[in-house]
Amino acid sequence: MAQQRFVWPLISFVFVFGLWELAGRWPISLAFPPFSKTALALLRMTVDGSLPKAYLSTLQPLVIGIVLCGIAGIGFGIGMGLSRTIEWFSLPIFIILQAAPMAAIIPLITYIYGIGLTAKVLAVVVLAAPVVVMNSYKGIRNTNASLVQMCRAFLGTRRQEVVKIILPHAGALIFAGLRLGLAMGFIGIVIAELMITPTGIGDLISYHSSVADYPEMFAAIFSIIALAALAIHGLERLERKLFPPEIRGA
Amino acid sequence: MPAEAIVEVRGAGKSYDGTVEALRDVSLALPQGGLSTLLGPSGCGKTTLLKIIAGLIPPSAGEVWVKGKKVDGPGPERAFVFQDFALLPWATVLRNVAFGLELRGVTPEQRHDIARGYIEKVGLKGFETSYPHQLSGGMRQRVGLARALAVDADIILMDEPFSSVDEQTRRKFQEELLDLLKIERKTVIFVTHSIEEAAYLSDQIVLLSPRPGTVSRIIHPAIERGGKNPDEIRRDKNYLDVVDEIWQILKRYVV
Amino acid sequence: MVLFGKRVPIVFSLVIWFVVWELIGRAKLSTIVPPFSDVVAAGMTILPTEKFSAAAAISLRSFALGMALALGIGIPLGVAMARVAGVGKLLGMWVNIFVSAPISALVPILMAVIGVGEATVVVTVFLFAVFVIILDTQVGVRQADRSLVEMARCFGAAPYQIYAKILLLSALPEILAGVRLGVIRGVKGVVIGQLLIALLGVGELFELYSKNFLMEEFWALVIVVFMFAFLLSEAVAFVERRIEYYAGAR
Incomplete structure (x- = not known):
């Protein structure tokens, strides 16, 4: 049975990569290389070190940005869920920001903070923060009312209510917010590097595109999407391990 | 009164948003050491009344006294079992x-x-x-x-504790609850919508009328439990009479 | 928030933020924050201009076309994935990957293959919106009430009737949730696509304003675009709530 689990993903990979190969060989466009050439380019770029080097400068702002969101964003979201006053002041803003195309701010960030690390970190934070804050807030506000009442009936203080009931209950949603924030962070870092800074994976994509090295460009894009998918999948696995659905108490 | 009252409800009322009236002028004395049931159709405010006694909901009128002290929140002498x-x-x-x-x-x-x-x-x-x-x-x-x-706690407040449990488990649980209470000597206030459950368990049954909830009748089932096993009680003439008496009152409230 | 014994509606907190914004602008704390009143004035002057209406028209057209494609392909595909086991298994993994992958990284590919024009933005919108629509449709159809389907069968419903009268209607709340998320992502897609191409629609305006440091105009445009995104998602949410009202008896 263990082998069975891998059969469909395998067929699925073969199906999509096969279509890609056919489309590239046909070709649908001169700028559309087949899968095999892209894979070779990916191998080449990994071996010659250009890809690992690019990732070093791409992942640094991403990690810093997500950690910042994790601390400040979750903290603020929890505050918003616990305090009616903070909620009153900030909920409408975050509801709008969550629906808004925050990427529009990125050009402004460039022209203030230049093209350095700060600008990239800000791009990640601006895109990731709304969903991190809103998820933490929702996690706190969705607390099972009956559990809170139970805590009060057994003479729990407000502090105990928050520490022993509300926070453990909100844990799963808060963590899911971090995962969604990471997905937004990847979008932010890619836009930032494509638009602003000629460094990292974005530079690799723009450079190879400008000199018409399409297999290399595809390989760079393929790698960032694969990395994002793996990172998010990893967080999802961790989430299910830390907060199995049956003990979440939704 | 068979025993001294441990819980007293004096003219309790509850309305939500000033419009929906859930309870009106409920006065009750619940004896120490006994099992009292609050019985009535859905929407008669029986859970509201229990939560007011628990101190989880403040009444909009009247007051509740427990062991000679006015209730203004949950206390260590009361414990709650949730539906x-x-x-x-x-x-x-x-x-x-x-x-x-x-x-x-x-x-x-x-x-x-x-x-x-x-x-x-x-x-x-x-x-x-x-x-x-x-x-x-x-x-x-x-x-x-x-x-x-x-x-x-001296008082255990139970809010329809068996309503999400299947019928067989429920009967077994009722029998064990009675056995347990004999040993533990607690005062129990029990909310239910099951007539049989109320008649089987209670020393005192408070019938509530629906919307707004008011006390419609208080019944003291004179069921001789001593030495009888549960199945004998369920065939006891007094038990069957009490069930019938309650039904005659409650069926007026059923649409 | 309660002031002088009266409950103040939460939207009024936005007014306070606008006042704070005005004060910061008046105090000249930062060159990127002009007073809110100046932003509104700038908005009043750019809104009637031909340049703005042309940009808005292009952006709206790309958005509408991309969303139409996403709905037209996403919903049937979601239904197929839920009802045909093979399709679900073949594509499920890819939908899951791309629903949270940085689609923004694909824009350079689109620019290379399709060209630097409106079509690229249309496809960007489509890619941003389609995956979440597929995913939610699939979830909705899978969770459709079995006993309703059995009831329809017992009364002799033909397969197409089961789809039209039971499955799609039963899945409507989830489909609409997917559409709302798709709309939000679609707006982000328009902005990101046009920003990366930098020659089209509102993306071009954002670039233009921030490059020439026209902060009043820049913020006015941000407010217009954010409000558009918010109102559009609220409009879908309104329909969603109506439907949920009917679905309440499920």
């Missing part, structure tokens, strides 16, 4: 049963000792490390009951 169990899904049976003591700052060794005793009393020995999702509905409510017993 939906209200167990922490991320905590084991042991921690759930000990949770009331944990909130009071009892040390882990002490509270786990006490909890183990009550887990055994409610028949869950061996399930200490299980999680609520691994238990059946009936077993979960045993955890809820053990938690209420563990804090050693």
